[in-house]
Amino acid sequence: xxxxxxxxxxxxxxxxxxxxxxxxxxxxxxxxxxxxxxxxxxxxxxxxxxxxxxxxxxxxxxxxxxxxxxxxxxxxxxxxxx
Numbered sequence: 566x567x568x569x570x571x572x573x574x575x576x577x578x579x580x581x582x583x584x585x586x587x588x589x590x591x592x593x594x595x596x597x598x599x600x601x602x603x604x605x606x607x608x609x610x611x612x613x614x615x616x617x618x619x620x621x622x623x624x625x626x627x628x629x630x631x632x633x634x635x636x637x638x639x640x641x642x643x644x645x646x647x
Contacts, residue, residue: 569638571597572597573597576595576596576597577593577594577595577596578593578594578595578596579591579592579593579594580592580593580594583637597606602613602637602638603637603638603639603640604635604638604639604640605639606639606640606641606642606645609635609639612614612635613634614633614634614635614637614639615632615633615634615635615639616631616632616634617629617630617631617632618630618632
């Protein structure tokens, strides 16, 4: 089964390049009909959609459990504070 992120990246297509003064940019489009519905970590906290627990009594940062209580995907970026 494909993950949501894998499906999103597989849906990306590039458009015609546009060049100016030695820089070329390619527009990127998704072929998904409605796109991917992500909520940000800030929104998830504000709406009380997630619960974060430490997996060990010592509270090691790499060992956290995030429980998503909503029906939306929650996007947590590397470097965001939990």
